[in-house]
Amino acid sequence: MSQLSVQDIKIEDYNYPLPDERIARHPLAERDKCKLLVRDSHGNISEHLFADIAALLPSDSILVYNNTRVINARMRFRKGDGGALIEIFCLEPVSPVDYAVNFASTRECSWLCFVGNSKRWKQGVLTQKVTVGEIEITLTAERTGREGNASVVRFSWDDDNVTFSDVIGAVGEIPIPPYLNRSTEESDSTDYQTVYSHIDGSVAAPTAGLHFTPEVLDRVSQRGIPRRELTLHVGAGTFQPVKSDSIGEHEMHSEFIAVERNLIAELADTSRQVIAVGTTSVRTLESLYHIGCLMYQGKWTGEVPQWYPYSEDHPRLSAAEALHCIVDALDRDGLSTLVGDTRIIIAPGYEFKIVKGIITNFHQPQSTLLLLVSAFVGGNWRDMYDFALERDFRFLSYGDASLLLP
Structure with a gap:
């Protein structure tokens, strides 16, 4: 889809009724006991427990999550x-x-x-x-x-x-999302952090990761599925609604990303399916592809522009070619980590290059996060959200989760 076509997408088409009582104000007492919606590669939807996610991941997966930590x-x-x-x-x-x-x-x-x-x-x-x-x-x-x-x-x-x-x-104090409509509580200092967070910098949590426990992560490893980390510091813009009629008038916020050279090299050569934990990991992984393309063109200045993925002069390299461009550049400069910023917007019409599966929560109506989910499932997001609403799933940051497979 061309840049102009994507920019013409009407945000009202991504609205749905979200009753206030479906917004989870607090997490469950046990992180991994939340519901899990699974959408398989054929579009079939089923309900599970998040605690069982290790068994539901493809055996040839590699799990990538965001290690950022929310600051006070x-x-x-x-x-x-x-x-x-x-x-x-x-x-x-x-x-x-x-x-x-x-x-x-x-x-x-x-x-x-x-x-x-x-x-x-x-x-x-x-x-x-x-x-x-x-x-x-x-x-x-x-x-x-x-x-x-x-x-x-x-x-x-x-x-x-x-x-x-x-x-x-x-x-x-921890800045919990405004849509929770309550003050920060002492428990949020723990509840609003993933168990693997250790790089300070976010002002909002990568909430899909909140469901993981050390035991769930161990079960993932026991299945022979590698676990890898990257960093995207989540900005306050993640809560910014799309106020314009069409998404072309919406300005994406810039967010800091850091990815180790060895992970980029591994992703370039792996035959495994990359499963991203959360939309922040998706945006980081897909940004890597476009950074490689920008480097190939000699246009990398430190930030992925919002509409670059849809531009006519995009070189459309393979994922491996783009990632090797980054590895080569880091090796030339003697660097072990790629650091940059991204403004990428992922909306229907986007072609995913790195990510083959997503673990994510249920997002606000008319949000850029819902646009991303729609892009990944070929526009069939309503079936999933109707399923979740009919079966009393809990929504937003402290709510239930979904596993979306290719």
Whole structure:
């Protein structure tokens, strides 16, 4: 499908009635006891338990999941003594721009942030006392610039022994999705993290992975199915609805990705079916293909443009050719990890190059995530969602899961 045809897709065609009571406000007590909808390669739909997913995966699979960890991205300050409450929501690092270096910063760092109650904080510095372990610090926040509807905020504190990771761990809170319509609870600090998360940076969880337990992962390995990791730091844009009539007017958010050279080389040569855990893993894996094509054309500048997959000048390499372009470039530069950003939008008409199966939750109406699911199942998403609604599946981040096979 051409770029213009994809851009003409009407988002109203991806609406469905989602009763409020079907939105899971909390996860089940046992992660892997949720329902699992399975759609097989013939389009047949059946109901299972997620705990049994290892037995349901193709024997020639390779499972790839996102190891990102949700940070305590939401901070609250009081303006003056008893003044207005100002909420600062950290989106992505500005200085230092590298996530790991920023989290290790002492004394100061800057982030791109959303500011709640922004009209009450037009100028000046916000200050609060924070206890980090046994150390009391003074934390300040100052707006130093704007980027669209977000602000650049410089954070500073007065102790060289305290990192920014320590700061947000002490003063911040886990930013649960707005559609849960509740405040963050202590249990979310554990519930809203996957068991394999270990790379700090996301402001939202890759929620398909929330259902995995160490025991389920062990059963996957016992079947001889390799497990591999990559990183995409999920941005707040994942909750951004498509407000335009057609998706061509919707701007995708940019997200940071990092994939090790050895995994890219393995994917280039494997005969196994790549099963992606969650839409973030899908977007990362498919972005790899397009990064390789951009490198082949000499056009790689560090970010996959939103509409590049549908462009007329796309070289349409094979998956192996594109991935080997990346491996060759990393080897020439002596790098062990590919780092970049992606704005890729996957919508009906997209041709999947890497991913052969998806584990994912049930998504909001009229969302880009639902567009991705529709693209993968050839437009037959309504049958799945009707099945799930009729059988009391739970929806959205803390809800039930699906396994979509080629």
